[in-house]
Amino acid sequence: MRGSNAHTYGRCTHDTEVVVPVAALIDILTPALKERYGVPAINIVNVETMEAVLDAAVTERSPVIVQTSVKTVRHIGSSVLFSSWAAMTAGIEVPVCLHLDHCPSREVISECLRAGWNSVLFDASEMPVAENLAQTMEVVSEARRFGAHVEGEIESITGVEDGVGSDTPSERQSLDICLDFIARSGVDVFAPSIGNAHGQYAAQPDLDYERVQDIVDRTGVPVALHGGTGLAEEQFRDLIARGCAKVNISTALKRAWMMSSLDALREAEARDRWEPLDLISTSSASVRQMAVDHMCMFGSSGRAA
Numbered sequence: 001m002r003g004s005n006a007h008t009y010g011r012c013t014h015d016t017e018v019v020v021p022v023a024a025l026i027d028i029l030t031p032a033l034k035e036r037y038g039v040p041a042i043n044i045v046n047v048e049t050m051e052a053v054l055d056a057a058v059t060e061r062s063p064v065i066v067q068t069s070v071k072t073v074r075h076i077g078s079s080v081l082f083s084s085w086a087a088m089t090a091g092i093e094v095p096v097c098l099h100l101d102h103c104p105s106r107e108v109i110s111e112c113l114r115a116g117w118n119s120v121l122f123d124a125s126e127m128p129v130a131e132n133l134a135q136t137m138e139v140v141s142e143a144r145r146f147g148a149h150v151e152g153e154i155e156s157i158t159g160v161e162d163g164v165g166s167d168t169p170s171e172r173q174s175l176d177i178c179l180d181f182i183a184r185s186g187v188d189v190f191a192p193s194i195g196n197a198h199g200q201y202a203a204q205p206d207l208d209y210e211r212v213q214d215i216v217d218r219t220g221v222p223v224a225l226h227g228g229t230g231l232a233e234e235q236f237r238d239l240i241a242r243g244c245a246k247v248n249i250s251t252a253l254k255r256a257w258m259m260s261s262l263d264a265l266r267e268a269e270a271r272d273r274w275e276p277l278d279l280i281s282t283s284s285a286s287v288r289q290m291a292v293d294h295m296c297m298f299g300s301s302g303r304a305a
């Protein structure tokens, strides 16, 4: 299914004439930046977690960004993922969009844009900035042909996210280089390195709050906060107040899904009753609660009312 995203607050009209009522990324992030709340951008791993996150958004009257890693796209397949998304979001009453997280592959970017993803993070942070800029400009113009949006990144976020990235902290670029990249590339959201990291933090990170403030004040572009799992509530509050309108959460979903599955499996073993749907219900409820907790904490609850 080839998708092209039209822009009237999230109406996506596809070649098949199926109308999918999802929002464009900037239509979700613009009010969040203006009113200084954070929209959870949650990496799902299967259709059950996709449904649990969407369900949390509807219950909380919250916007939400559903993200897929390249690994998830490869594992499930873009057409099965997008068909599930289209079926689950048909008629949904809160602003939601589908975003491709950290993607160094131009082929996967094109595949997801064609399939109907609303936005992509082109992760060319391993490239020299000039090459990253040149390629990001191409991705922006490709995305625009689909009415889609682009997140840009010029420094790797520390840690490995579903096989992408490295545990060695990357060198940070100067503020001027960041500002120049944002202005010339035309990206809609920017992901700086501010001392944040993917995965579990061994100790509370020392974050560069000023960097977020400087980028947002000087460009008006919202910042994506990566490595959300494990940050303290005060850290989220401060960063969201400075313009982190998109807040990425992945590890917390994996933990919620797998740890609740483990509990359910232990219970099944103790009772010698093996009901797969009970296992899935338990794990889905745990993911849903995790998403609700983040919506409350980031101030996005009730914003879609």
Ligand code: 13P
Pocket: 043, 101, 102, 161, 197, 198, 199, 200, 225, 226, 227, 228, 229, 248, 249, 250, 251, 252
């Ligand atoms: P965590 O895994 O630390 O929540 O980070 C998520 C993220 O930034 C996805 O890009």
